[in-house]
Amino acid sequence: MTATRPAQPIKVYSSSVSGHSHRVRLFLSLLGLPFETIEVDLRAGAQRTPEFLRRNTFGQVPVIEDGEVTLPDSNAILVYLNERYAPDPARWMPRDPLGAARVQRWLSVAAGQLASGPSVARVIVMFGLHREPAEAIARSHDLLRVMESELAGRPFLAGPQSTLADIANYSYVAHAPEGNVSLDAYPQLRAWLARIEALPGFVPMAPQRIGLAA
Known part of the structure; x- marks a missing residue:
C-alpha cells in the first residue's frame, strides 16, 4: 500500500513545553511527514485568544491544520494521521x-x-x-x-x-x-x-x- 502525502506541510499549533504537543510531532516524524510547527505561547495566554479558540474551542494545544482539515486533541490527531498517511495503518x-x-x-x-x-x-x-x-x-x-x-x-x-x-x-x-x-x-x-x-x-x-x- 502506498500512503498519500500532504499537499503541503501540516501546520502544528503546539507548545514546546507540552507533552501532548510532542506526541503529535513525534508521530509526524516517525511517519516522515512534512510539518510546520507554530509555537503557541501558553504563558502569554495565546491559547485563549479568539483566533486560537476558532481552532479549538477548549483552548488547548495541539491543533493541526492539514489543508481544509482543522483538528484538535492529540490522541484524535494521532488516529487521523495514522488513518490518512501511514503506509500501513495496522502497524500503529x-x-x-x-x-x-x-x-x-x-x-x-x-x-x-x-x-x-x-x-x-x-x-x-x-x-x-x-x-x-x-x-x-x-x-x-x-x-x-x-x-x-x-x-x-x-x-x-x-x-x-x-x-x-x-x-x-x-x-x-x-x-x-x-x-x-x-x-x-x-x-x-x-x-x-x-x-x-x-x-x-x-x-x-x-x-x-x-x-x-x-
Whole structure:
C-alpha cells in the first residue's frame, strides 16, 4: 500500500513545553511527514485568544491544520494521521478487535491517569504553581507501577511492537522526573522508553527549565 502525502506541510499549533504537543510531532516524524510547527505561547495566554479558540474551542494545544482539515486533541490527531498517511495503518493501530481495544485502553490512560498524574506533577513544578504536588506524584507512581508490571511481559504497552499506545504515553513518562517523579524504581519502564527512542525518526522533547511562570 502506498500512503498519500500532504499537499503541503501540516501546520502544528503546539507548545514546546507540552507533552501532548510532542506526541503529535513525534508521530509526524516517525511517519516522515512534512510539518510546520507554530509555537503557541501558553504563558502569554495565546491559547485563549479568539483566533486560537476558532481552532479549538477548549483552548488547548495541539491543533493541526492539514489543508481544509482543522483538528484538535492529540490522541484524535494521532488516529487521523495514522488513518490518512501511514503506509500501513495496522502497524500503529491493529485491525483485529482485541488488538484495537488494547491500543484504545492506553489512549484512555494517556487522557486519564497520565494526564492527572505525571502531567500535572510536571506542570506544578515547571510553572511554579502554588499547589501541593503530593497527590499528583502519588497518582503518578500508581500508574508507573502498573506500567512496570505490564511491561515485564511484553516490550510495548499493547503488544510486541510499538503502536499509538506507546506514542500517546511516551512524552509525559519520559519527562516525569521534571515533576519530581523518579523513574529509578522502574527498570522495565526505562527499557520501554529506550525502545521508543530507538525507533527510526524518533525526535525528543527538549528538557524544560522549571519556574516558567509565577
